[in-house]
Amino acid sequence: MMIFNPDSDPALASQLTRLLDAQAGVLEQRRFPDGESYLRIHSDCTDQDCVILCNLFHPDERTLRLLFLADTLRECGARSVGLVTPYLAYMRQDKRFQPGECVSSRPFAKLLSSTFDYLVTMDPHLHRYDSLDEIYTIPSRVVQAAPLIAQWIQQRVDQPLLIGPDSESEQWVAHVAKLAGAPFQVLQKERRGDYDVSVSLPDLDSAAERTPVLVDDIISSGRTMLETIKHLQAAGLPRAVAIGVHGIFAGDAYAQLTEVADVVTTACIPHLSNQIDIAAPLAEAVRELLTDRDSH
Template sequence: MEGFSMSNLDNMVLVARSASQLLTVKISRLLGLKLVSVSFKRFPDGELYVRLLDSVEGCDVIVVQSTPPPQDSNLIELFLLVNGVIDQGANSVTAVIPYLAYARQDKAFLPGEAVSGRYICRMLCDCGVNKVITVNIHNTRVFDGLNVPFVDLNAAPLIGEHFKSFSLKNPIVLAPDEGACKEGEAVARILDCNFVFLEKHRDKYTGEIVTKEKHIDVSGSDVIIVDDIISTGGTVVNAISMAVKQGARAVHVACVHPLLIGDARLKIFNAGARSLVGTDSVPSDVSLISLAPLIAGALES
């Protein structure tokens, strides 16, 4: 990665905010980097106050902030932090955003739609960041035409390593739609097993999801369903139901970004999943796979 080498780690410092505090601590310990103290508070009207308590003058600052719900609040925190460290004389600013909100709106699906994912990336550039690091962004198309380097890391191999400790019988990796093929194929390579994917259609107006019926040879096998993002769980539930109906021995569900909105967990387990796991891009009770080694490796390589 341009601009990073072991020789300049001594000049790096880390800044974290609410959505990524524990992850940032883990990165700090892996790289031996200082954590900058920051004071945050909210005024009675809801506006956010940010103050850096340590000097960052001349430092290469790494701001770590994921942007899960509440997305808008987490994005404002990120923008204020980036501008704050620049105003305090930072030498450079890299924004590490494990989960980047709005990235699923990477194009106009209907006339007149705002391409919000691209606009968020433009705002980051306008803030003055020198680099942006994301993890398994839904579509890298949101980076097109920007004048700042964007790097997207792939956490799927970490999911594969997680399942290597399981006593799996004839494992098969299943992507619940074509958009998760990159993640599914990476997990299948790690586990040295077959990979299949399903096809889905989402109504542009209602958002209703229909998964196309497909015969998948899973009878007596352990199925690992891998997705990039699980939000309400509808797509994954359809895949679980299909695997169970076709005789899967057990169904495990994994994702990079476990948003798990509303009763998503309940729907996933009620559909027949035996386990559910995600990374700590989004803090949750299923975020058992840490991105810290992946991000630390990117920062020092």
């Protein structure tokens, strides 16, 4: 097996190479003066199972070179070409909200499905889709972050209390809490008018001595977490821990969050907040897909 890393996290690529007992593929990449990409593969990939690690955060900058690399690997005789992308882009636009809008999740899925033999990702944004199989036509594995987050909480947080910002988060928060062996509560909102909304914890007395832990799949603007932490502070709870699977941190979101909470993310998107390792389950997912492929 060979692992190629055109644009992503070198630390994660190194971990995957070791865990899969693979070779690191050697690439030469540069841009021509007109902005076009040059790519050359220096490794012999004949009859090799080739895996490309390409984190599709900022996808418009990375997708074209990713397609060039996959196509070149096939032309050079690769046995299979798979994609490992901890952050799968273009999943949020899953419906046409306004006439003429591009439902971008579908053409992006069609593009990747026509290029790769399989796909491995972590906790994609599945809102209106039940699974990736609804739009991707290649075998895929979704690695769940909940067990990794729960293990981190068990090891690092004394007396955690998981907090869900609203009723929509209850199922996700309850799952992580169960795995961590910790209690959870969901904030209750009482609306008395358009601009008169109060938020409270249903059982404040039992929460007083515990460390509040907020968990979300994506931290982008951070507004939801900041608003939730504000209510926790008003209730007199200790400093919170804010955990995100995908830490995007648009604008000054990270700076604002670190003022009021200890911020932790998985290693899906490289960031100084990364504390939760994801390499082992990603490697296992690649093994499973290749085993399935060989068995057929």
